[in-house]
Amino acid sequence: MNKPTEFETIEGLRNIEQMRTRGLDRIGVEQYISEDFYQEELDTIWRKCWLWAGRAADIPNAGDYFVFDLPFLNNTSIIVIRGKDDKIRGFYNACQHRGGRLAYYEKGSCKSMTCTFHGWVFDLEGNLADVPEAEVYGELDHSKLGLKQVSVDTWGGWVFVNLDPEPRWTLAEYLAPLPGPLAGFLEQDSWKPAMGRKGIFKCNWKLQIDSQAEGIHAPFLHGRSIMGGFEMEDVPEWAYPGSPGVTYKFEVHRPDTAEGPGYFRSPLAEAVGRYSTATYYNTDSDEWRAQQQKFPGAVNQSDAERWAFDGYGIFPNTVIMVQGDHILVMRSWPRGVGETLWDYTQYYTTEPTNFGEQMARQHGLLEMRNTITEDMTTVEGLYDSYKSGAITELVISEAELGVAAYQTHIINMVKELKD
Ligand code: FES
Ligand SMILES: [Fe+2]
Incomplete structure (x- = not known):
């Protein structure tokens, strides 16, 4: 054989x-x-391996997302979202103001991620884009207030999530024994x-x-x-x-x-x-x-x-x-x-x-x-x-x-x- x-x-x-x-x-x-x-x-x-999360074709357009919940990891909730650059990214489903949940549904589509609590807006790449009533917060360093990111990659059209922002293996290394044509x-x-x-x-x-x-x-x-x-x-x-x-x-x-x-x-x-x-x-x-x-x-x-x-x-x-x-x-x-x-x-x-x-x-x-x-x-x-x-x-x-x-x-x- x-x-x-x-x-x-x-x-x-x-x-x-x-x-x-x-x-x-x-x-x-x-x-x-x-x-x-x-x-x-x-x-x-569970925090450092690549996890089979869903299909890339289920979020074909910029702003399409699905939520990947891992309740057994301290109620971790991840938004997997396609950016304007067509890249799929993953973010904790948590606003960086006071932690408001950004997505409440299993999947959907949005132009940007807006927190329903006080209206902070994050763009599809996770950057803090807008803060209503900005003056009441004093100085805000937007570059430090982007959404907390996790690693996301695809293989064969399937989306994998790794909670480690710096995974030990690339997804390709991780899945190397799978036949390429698969x-x-x-x-x-x-x-x-x-x-x-x-x-x-x-x-x-x-x-x-x-x-x-x-x-x-x-x-x-x-x-x-x-x-x-x-x-x-x-x-x-x-x-x-x-x-x-x-x-x-x-x-x-x-x-x-x-x-x-x-x-x-x-x-x-x-x-x-x-x-x-x-x-x-x-x-x-x-x-x-x-x-x-x-x-x-x-x-x-x-x-x-x-x-x-x-x-x-x-x-x-x-x-x-x-x-x-x-x-x-x-x-x-x-x-x-x-x-x-x-x-x-x-x-x-x-x-x-x-x-x-x-x-x-x-x-x-x-x-x-x-x-x-x-x-x-x-x-x-x-x-x-x-x-x-x-x-x-x-x-x-x-x-x-x-x-x-x-x-x-x-x-x-x-x-x-x-x-
Ligand atoms: S917690 Fe999100 S805007 Fe306040
Ligand atoms: Fe069986």
């Missing part, structure tokens, strides 16, 4: 003996349940959200990422919903120990059974397969061929004949799954050491063109919803088991390399980012 990127530096890491040598075959539960460790995560990872694929203007859901779970936030970091659970947890059938070689996985922002990649290939007669070759499965990441993409379809020609190298880097989709763990809290004409973005947001908000959104580049396609898409969306619901049925039980002391160490197989890579990276990054 081809190497997906230059970051795949450890040959055969998906090998239990190799993993054992590196201590990747066991994970202690402390990092999931410790209040102290959670505080350290907030102070390091940026073009993700940047298409035609992406439209088709279904999104949110839910609050009584578990540590990292458990939700774990739930998407391996495929060995699929034949069991998803045995009824997507009919199982996987062998482990259908879900190859890579870890990127040298990368700050991409922890693992997996590919899902259609199982052998999909090649023969039976469920996976049924017309329904073929139709639904085009619209759901949970099932198996019909690689013979016209849509798939068109996508391959448009963005060579964006997906299926191992050039697998039975390729279905790719998944990436984007540190710290995001998992994306990339298929021929749709993507799934899943994120986990802590609300405390033992409570998490989980959100996911499915985006498509195409619209169904007839009733059959519409039905197949609806079926595909529901299949994905059901699969993710199944994933989420596990997380609270896992957390309780860790918290109660019923289990103190997790046994990790080579098929769970993604979990090991991710949890190890958590510990390494907390250490590395401590001042």
Whole structure:
């Protein structure tokens, strides 16, 4: 199999003996349940890493903005706004007079940011532009009273926010293992959200990422919903120990059974397969061929004949799954050491063109919803088991390399980012 990127530096890491040598075959539960460790995560990872925030295409014009709230970081609220120079910037949603909130809505458009409290005006680049009744303030140094800025950059048309005004890595460095052509694929203007859901779970936030970091659970947890059938070689996985922002990649290939007669070759499965990441993409379809020609190298880097989709763990809290004409973005947001908000959104580049396609898409969306619901049925039980002391160490197989890579990276990054 081809190497997906230059970051795949450890040959055969998906090998239990190799993993054992590196201590990747066991994970202690402390990092999931410790209040102290959670505080350290907030102070390091969450304040110094790039966070997947939204789509640049959602704020196409100067003055368009969305609000990116991080309530678990002392109620931090960030305005992500496009300037007159077309650059996207991020500012604390706080007026520099007495801290009035500038934006009250999730998104909107403005000519300048005006505080509703006493009317101070900030331009789209965050500079203090106007102070009503200026004389009552005495001397004001406008150059020191601009909005407090955070770092913002884009990759593949997606906006990332880093609360650190001087991030340790550029976004490009952070995401380096992602294939370059994937940026073009993700940047298409035609992406439209088709279904999104949110839910609050009584578990540590990292458990939700774990739930998407391996495929060995699929034949069991998803045995009824997507009919199982996987062998482990259908879900190859890579870890990127040298990368700050991409922890693992997996590919899902259609199982052998999909090649023969039976469920996976049924017309329904073929139709639904085009619209759901949970099932198996019909690689013979016209849509798939068109996508391959448009963005060579964006997906299926191992050039697998039975390729279905790719998944990436984007540190710290995001998992994306990339298929021929749709993507799934899943994120986990802590609300405390033992409570998490989980959100996911499915985006498509195409619209169904007839009733059959519409039905197949609806079926595909529901299949994905059901699969993710199944994933989420596990997380609270896992957390309780860790918290109660019923289990103190997790046994990790080579098929769970993604979990090991991710949890190890958590510990390494907390250490590395401590001042
Ligand atoms: S707090 Fe914003 S103008 Fe007073
Ligand atoms: Fe799953």
